Amino acid sequence: MQYQQGFLISRHSRDVRGTTEMVFWVQTDGGPAKLVIQGERPIFFLPEIDQQSAVNLLDQENITHYTKPLDLHTFSHTKVVGVYFNTLNACQRATRLLQSQGFDPFESDIRLTDRYLMERFICGGMLFTGDKSDKHGFTEYRNVKLKAAEYQRPLSRVSLDIECSEKGILYSVGLDSEMDSRVIMIGDPKEQDERPEWIEWVPSESALLQALCLWFHTYDPDVVVGWSVIDFDFRLLVKRAAYHRIPLTLGRGREKAHWRDSSKGRQGFITIPGRVVIDGIDALKTATYSFSSWSLESVSQQMLGEGKAIDNPHDRMASINRMFAEDKAALAKYNLQDCVLVNRIFDSTHLLEFFIQRSRLTGIELDRVGGSVAAFTNLYLPRLHRAGYVAPTLASENWIASPGGYVMDSKPGLYQSVVVLDYKSLYPSIIKTFLIDPLGLIEGLKADIETKTVPGFRGGIFHRNKHFLPALIEDLWQARDEAKRQGEKAFSQAIKIIMNSFYGVLGSSGCRFFDHRLASSITMRGHEIMKITRRLIEEKGYEVIYGDTDSTFVSFGRAFSQPEADKVGRELAEYINQWWVEHLSNDYQLASALEIEYETHYQQFLMPTIRGQDTGSKKRYAGLIERDGQKEIIFKGLETVRTDWTPLAQDFQKSLYAKVFDGQDIDEYVRQLVDDTLNGKYNDKLVYRKRLRRKLDEYQKNVPPHVRAARRADEINQKLGRQLQYQNGGWIEYLITIHGPEPKEALESPIDYQHYVDKQLKPIADGILPFIGKDFATLSLPQLGLF
Template sequence: MTNLKTAGIQNGFLLTRQVQDKRTGLVITLWLKTDAGPVKLEVTNELAVFFVEVEHLETAKSILDDQRILLEKHQVLSLKTFTQRDVAALYFSSMRSFYRARDALKSQNIKCYEDDIRPDDRFLMERHITADIDYLGNHQLCGDYQLTKQVKCKGAAIEQQHSLTMLSIDIECSMQGELYSIGLYANNNHTVFKRVLMIGVSQPDADSYIHWQTDEKQLLQQFIREVNLFDADILIGWNVINFDFMLLQKRCDLHGIPFSIGRDRTCPYWRKNANNTDQNFIEIAGRVVLDGIDLLKTATYNFSSFSLDNVSHSLLGLGKKVADVENRVQEITDNFNHNKSALAAYNLEDCRLVWLIFEKTRLLDFAKLRAQLTGLSIDRVGGSVAAFTNLYLPKLHRSGYIAPNMGDGESGLVSPGGYVMDSKPGLYKNVLVLDFKSLYPSIIRTFKIDPMGLIEGLKAVSEQKSAHSKSEKLSDDCFDDVIRGFDGAYFSRTEHFLPDIIKSLWLERDKAKLQKDAALSQAIKIIMSSFYGVLGSTGCRFFDPRLSGSITKRSHEILKKTSVWIEKLGYQVIYGDTDSIFVSIGAEKTKTQAKQLGAELRSYINDKWQNRLKRDFDIESQLDIEFETHFTKFLMPTIRGIHTVKDQKSIGTKKRYAGVSDGELVFKGLETVRSDWTDLSKDFQQELYRLIFNDQPIEGYIKKIVDELKQGLHDEKLIYKKKIRRKLSDYVNTPPHIKAALLANQKLKELGDKPTYKHRSLIRYVITLDGVQPLEFNTSKLDYDFYVEKQLKPIADDILPFIGKDFESIAGDQMGLF
């Protein structure tokens, strides 16, 4: 170690955070990536804190004294609860005392506020630190990193661009968890790193990236050395935490090897998800583990399957280096025993595919930006409530309030979901889609919807009512300082934060769009959209149905009123969904006329809302409806079972439609975009709709497909694929995919193999003359009549009645041939 020395203000990007009890008291440890390399900050002299109402302070002190719980200090503050009660802060020098005190007071029915906020999170949020940190302290060199003590930190004055290094990791093993090999891959700054650690005897003709290991113990030890030598900031993989790292930890434990991959050579700290014991979290000092599946889901990507093979095919057009992806475990074992070079290539390719997916989707940029915008840990999965708390709580404290606890909000009210209009089924020419840009966030901005704003608004109304005689009835127009919401809510025009937080994010998103920065734009969109969900979630301390109801009920009002205005202009509104309105403008319009009308409708509606809200509420409208799509042809189906166009009572579907826009077929909610229908049904739907939308004959195509199906020419497209969503034992009624899974497990047992189908497994099955059969064990003839009746006919009958035809009449002869 070098001697302590003090330098000027330095800057870093926050990787990991931790709080620990040590002999000297609480220590908050922050690991940063800086231009000079990794830095470990140790923050001392911090105290853990929660709050109690002043009227309970003396009782609380007595309880803690009786139970010999060390209270470092207490202080009456100029803060209040949302119920306008004064509060005092209780401070503790250890987490042990903090937790014991919280439990002791709660057991005596003394309410503790903000007792779920960890000192490391509070330290960061109160200094407005998200991910970029300016810091000052005494530095010393400790091996590969710099240790900084006596630290002072604040949010970065200028956002720096710290480049984070990644390392992709993947393991190969037997069904019993015995390791075969470990792959590592990176391409940081155009420098490619390829390595596969393989158990086996060195082979002279093998690729140079294969490093041979004597046994599993040596394999693990070498892996730990490789991780520490490469010294990456970010470790990535596919199901990498719950599978790869969990298995590596277990094998290290088995061999008595410290899994010392932290930057200070410490071992990982593991914890489980309290709500899902199958999900594990790993904390490594100075390194972050990002799982590709979790991060893609957080970034709102959606795939029929999140298997590496499927995602890499969808995004990259590449697949795994294995002949049979579905039975790859046996092939991996065979390769380990007979062709280790092939296994090494497969292992390395999995690492590379994960890297390429991260690169293609800019997942690391997305995770960094999310952390910079919200203060969430870069590896945080979900976390909408925590993001809201990070941004809101410091502002709330500076305005004289502490946060409420979960359950403190108004109860007994129900806020509805998004507005979904009854659709008008039909086959249309020229349909415009008008979409309110970020409707819920724009309602929050326009009507000043805010947790503290609600408290201040209600307080203002109460005070004004008290100032008048009880017999005098006041109308809403008398309350100048507030904006009326729903369910008795009033919002302060001036005392609020959320509208301004939304505004700043909105401006950043507009800037990102101009710069064509898709990752930043997507990150901001997800954050903004999540704030309504937070206010409507009972898992959030600020939950109050009057908040969420004032958003959703206002959105209902806006969509309904907008539809009335459009119909008064002579156009037909055929559907509306959450923030979108579908308008039939007449078959005679040209594309140019349709697009011009879309622009005119946008200006008309935005002006109408600006004038209406100024008149009724004296507020500036932030609502912005956009002309989003022009469908030249558009289908809104009826609910299945109602097929007669002449039936005026026919009921249209919701969230299911198809159309042609700019020459491209678009499907929403139909079989083409659903994972639980066969490939044949999807192909059939796309081609049938293409023919109809282009006014081409369809009889020959339908007969041909039915004929080919019954001849067995499409058997490979008649496979159902479905994820098992629960434990097999939890299913009371046994749906087809569970029957297939149970049959497959039974067959595996009979063959002396371990049953493989369980919760989260994907099962492939077919329908045969002997019923449901798992694909891998099927020997029965497929039930072609079933597939015609259940896969082709429903799709055809969604659209054929609108052109005066029906599937039975067209395919009847073919259906009877076999």
């Protein structure tokens, strides 16, 4: 039996003629292949004591099934039976029926394709064999057998973007890929002054949709990317295809794209057989990127230093309509530029590589947004079955919160020479060291010999030998170290996110393995570790001024040179690590995976107070570091890095802190800045930008300034006959005037400059000036003449 290698692109299942059919599309060295498996039975599990009652119910409803005794138990050590069905529909009907009658079908929510793959430990790469038949553009295999394999290959990608009227009538579709880049544009080329070869002209909207399908059949991409590409571009493409009664055959094998809305209707999902669609915004969030604004203009400016030609929504719509009417070639350039920008963002961040590596590590779908719980389930569930257990059902109603990360009370002040010691992957190392694991908890609680267990917190006890999570952490840890050595940034980042998600998953009510004893045994152990770390440092004669989750801030009490600070920082880290090795070995008979590292030396460091109080703040500080001979101020949690402060305040904070850290006199600088602000020299820096997190009409009792500005903006839009812009959320830019907040695009009143002095400049200055014996109120007084 000859096996071939493939990498999984998409997975689907359905009922066909009284049985199930699973289809796995894979990419191989010889091109795309469609793997078809029929007859796999959906299953869930029931406690053996409920078997007869449940069977009677299913028989009454004529739901065909059969049961089988299994050597599996629930977490409460109750024996279960497997309940099998011929079709997905029968399994779903049975689940709903039994749940309505108070039964608990375990693992009934595991999808057929996911269970099939995870039980074979297939994560992206696979070996397959079956009965082969050549099709147009792909190879089909039936009677397929699969098994796991280490295999990956580059996937082809196209960036897609549409342009349309405000009523959703298509104008053009842009497509940018290494295979072919073009814009399919509605229009008559004979009427155009400019007719670039990369524009494909079509006579109508229906012809545009047909040309788009043909492009996909011709160039056959594995992955489609874009910006809001699912909820905007594909939602509209599906809608327009339905209007024209044209099958949107974008899938491989000329299969139709399928659209479905979420249960709440706020989000849509597109399925294209043989391909995956990855939205740029969701992808960046999944890879833990963060931006103040997620518009393509803002992200591309920040990442690439380049943006869209027009970004104001009213200008944009008017310009698009004008270009479509008068200069279609210009519209095509604009359309294609958006596609190119998205591709460049994916290239610069290695996003597609990140998703491929994540799939290789966990087996979850390439296009899965978030996916931490799914990744954990894929990795853990098959191992749990082999240990003789079925997974529990979600039980969010019994959710008990666990303590968060340890945050120490800070000691406010302006310091010289502060070093930061940081535990490397603290929560994963706690899991690995103290053997924290769902199975370990269940087995630990029933162990009758204390030497077989490790104590946790809140009643948690963990078995020393029966567990999986510590070994999974170790495998991922080694893989990440190797990825770092090989310079594989996307692979290293994927591993880091997966490892760090394990605590969050175990502490989430959305995970079937949640138990507050698991999450608490991680976070409360972290508290203990951080307190002991502080004690060890202070015993060496240094002052700990702050601690946060896994980081400890140490003041040396005087200025140290960089080499001096590096030496002491490394010595402290080595001492603490060795202390943990000896302590855990002697007191717990455990091998320590805890590793604290010397991370940063701040030559100057500010720990501010809470505004208006003497108490030290938390998660807010600033410090001056030197890298490669260049000085840089790092801000954490302060106004400079917060989007709800104006550019004026942010620029003031950067300049003021730089001057204070450098020992410069700041009196004249502060006084002049206040004068210039009051005299209108910084009007371009007075704009607030804030997000509307709810629909505009949902703000009733408390109406904050940005909501008032948004309401005013839409009142003006309505008067001008323009589309309302802020009714369903979004971002608003506004200024404070003498008559209150007004939208930036429709400013009617004089600016209230005193507001900006009192509410933007003063709080910034008050955060640092008291530590150098200065007072903003005094400095901001106007200069008085002698006569």
